[in-house]
Amino acid sequence: MSEINIGETVKRALEEAMRERGHANVLIAGRTGVGKSTLINSMFQGRFASTGQGRPVTDATREISKPGIPITIFDTRGLEMAEFANTLTQLKTFVAARCRDRDARQHIHVAWVCIAEDLRRVEEAETSLVDMLAEFVPVLGVVTKARADQGFRAEVQRLLPRAVNVVRVRSLAEELDDGHQLPSMGLNDLVQATADLIPEGQRRAFVAAQKVDLELKRKTSHMIVGGAAAAAAGVGGVPIPFADAALLIPIQVGMISGITATYGLALSNGFLSAVLASVAGGTITTLSGRAIVGGLLKLLPGLGSAAGGAIAATTAAALTTAFGAGYIAALDALFAKHKGEPPTEAEVLAALASLQRG
Template identity: 50%
Template sequence: MNNLTEIVKEQLEKAIKDRGEVNILVAGKTGVGKSTLINAVFQGNYAETGQGKPVTQNTRKITKEDIPLSIYDTRGLELKEFKNNLKEIEDLVKELKSDKDPKKHIHAAWICIDENSRRVEDAEIELCEMLSNHMPVIGVITKCISDNDFRAEVQNILVQSKNVVRTNSISRILDDGHVIQPTGLENLVDLTMEVIPEGQQKAFAAAQKISVKQKLNKAHGIVAASAASAAATGAVPIPFSDAVALVPIQVGMLASITAVFGMEIKKSFLATLVSSTLTGAGATLAGKTIVANLLKFFPGAGSVAGGAISASTAAFLTTAFGEAYIGTLNHLTKNKNINEIGTEEIIKEFKSRLKIREQKAVN
């Protein structure tokens, strides 16, 4: 158990490091709905419960523990001193961009414009022009009710933006009783995912709560990479060499999937998850690995055959574990926030899904 504890600790730290961090700059006039937008898109009621730290006179950096995201909230677009504010923002962006650690850079910007204003201010145009020299910029039209070609107008004016997205962050009831539903948020998440660096995509997938598709895409990628590593380990023609080596790969895979789904990752949870499945529901699948290892005792062709079978089995076993875990989290998060789900609930569902895969493998 001590060995397992050390493996869990090591792989957990690696998963968090590999997930990385993402930084988004959000700009807009007072009352445009930035805080509502941030809370609608990201985990944890971010704009209200996050910790805000002033980094310039008109910009705050908002962070929250266990969420791999920093929001740079830029204010003062409506002030007469905007020219000074613009230089202040650019100096900050340049300073962060010069850091050798890409996790410190600002990776994308959202410029928010209230649809009800029906105009794009000079400050918003200048800000878009400046920021686009350093990062991808997305125009975000907020509080949307009726387009009337305003989106096309914004696109024509903010020519440096990657795209313009119409959004409505929360449900609203109009004076005539008509209900406006939240809209455009998934488009905003998908577009942001496209433009940010690949190294920040896992962090963004974890931090946002709108698109399960983005979490699933990254999680399936983790399983595929882990299965390839497991196959390479299993192909080594040394008896039982892969039995120990596969454990860190699979623990790391589960840790990385947990991280990309945006769960609060705890060593105790991961250790319980791994130990309960390896000693319980995973027995049939694990037995296949042992059989493949026995073939490695035969020299010559038998050794090569054993390695080849074990590589296939190792990849199969790792994929089964990974996809069952993805299915578990996807199923349980349909009606609950990810951090509202208990350990026992996850393990029960995970074992059930592994059992189904085992039965298919046996048959």
Template identity: 45%
Template sequence: MTAAPNTTGPLQDAVADAIRTATQGAGRVNILVAGKTGVGKSTLINAVFRGELARTGAGKPVTQTTQEYTRPGHPLTIIDTRGLEVGDYGRSRAELAALIRERAASADQDRHLHVAWLCIQDSVHRVEDAEIELCGMLADAGIPVIAILTKARRNTPFADTARALLPRAKDVVAVRALPEWIDELQAELPPMGLDRLIEVTAQYIPEAQQRAYANALSTRNKQALEVKKKRAEIEVNVAAGLAASAAAAPIPFSDAFALVPIQVGMIAKIGITFGMEISTAALTTLVTSTLGSSAATLAGRSVVSGLLKLIPGAGSAVGGTIAATTAAAITKLLGNAYVTVLYDFCLRHPGQDIDIAFIKRALRERVRL
């Protein structure tokens, strides 16, 4: 009797490769944040992105007037440009121009500056010549500029003035990042404008950086969740297409190894999109907790058969093989269920890290694995 071939080793390698590819393909998004001292740049950054990225003293000096904020496992770099005050502007502008040229010359798109936030305090009701010139310089370099009126009130009349004076800005968004007590009103004004800023910024982030942008956003903001969900659904559709292609020659139901790396990569990419730290170890934990504790389980009948039960007619139609349409349906069902579970968790636990054990239980209840 001939022994069955040992496929566990190759399958484990395929799983590891899928996770590694998801990690390396996450990209990096770089946002330039410019504005005078005291306009609330750090507060704004921490309100939009996860991880309190712009903590005081946490930045790495890049030039005398520029700091870089980043951290391991976080696919976002903030370039904080100071020195827009009149006395420092000349040096700041020259150093920034050199930085833009250096990054734009890189063949690595992850080094480019992808969007710029030009922060102007709403209550000042003035756009300085330096801010107008900086907006033009950034636009000339091909960097989309979003003018942000910080510490703003709703329906601020200054927005129209800013639009007129900054015609090369892609948009002007009025934002209040934190609640603010207003003595004259004897009332506390709630945060505003963050969802719109997240949405507008997403429109100008390159496609290759969209997963990194979605990862970096804090789930405290409702629009951030919508950005994450939209990106995750794209990952599901891509994986379903790959699964259909892999199954163009019917896959034997008993092993179905060709589907495993595709589904593993999909789960890893969705995890990145919803805010998992980008590391091989973290994503391996996520994947194995979701689909099983070993490569054999990942490829076994527990995943495939559990999903087949939810596809009308698949059990009788498969007949021991998985055809292209069934492979795509299995993958899409798993992916959509995973997106729903993560979305619901983030909606109920805004700003919290993903609880992998909770996600595992919720997913298995949903697809009856």
């Protein structure tokens, strides 16, 4: 019976998942009162923005990050200040230096310039800011507090020609004085527009950190499953004697690590080991290929323990797909329940246990 050391396998998978997920950096700028903090909190996991939070990187820009969330926000204020020219100069120096860094994870990957719809105007400072930022990074205009467009979005796009796109958003639902309800809007559009602009190497980090578009997390995760299934089919083509099924386990662990990272769950050896142990029905450090794959086979309708003495390519691919799809479905339901915020590890393990029983 082949055996693998789960701890070592998980450690390697975690390192690869972290490397592939990367880290995204978003610069958000706008005048005081345009709703930047509300927008940030509505978009990203973990109540990201709070008053006074962040490390100063220039006189008017603060760096905001949280452990376990693979994104950094650079919040620039002071566009209405008399010394805006100095603010712009400092910001240009900062952004240029970041974008020259040899480590792509240090670059500013996209910028949002926020303009409140109720102000109905674009200031010279905002035009100058977009023109400067566009020299280094893709820029999105974000019309905040959207209630009645009346052609304002098109006007913003006309006045900010170097902005790649302009997106209208309402971060929170509102009730007007007449009792009319306005639901939140535009956040999914902003997620998609941003994801399209962020470099591929950092896109998964943005997908993980955002909490608005679960469909984007789901699609990205299913791509990971597809890659793992293809790899499993290649291994299964040997074919694999059932006792040597441990050859599949590094593929399974890598897949689960990638999905976990994509959904924005905390990456830890203990959690991923517990996921595998939950599937295999044990909690020991070293698990046999037979035990783990035997647990995974329960996820294949009509197959169960009747896989025979070998795992063929089609079975290996189906096994991997079933495990990945089941894990995605469990996470999807939990994230929807928590409105995009991560569930606890206990909730995830309970959902997987329920999937096994089903």
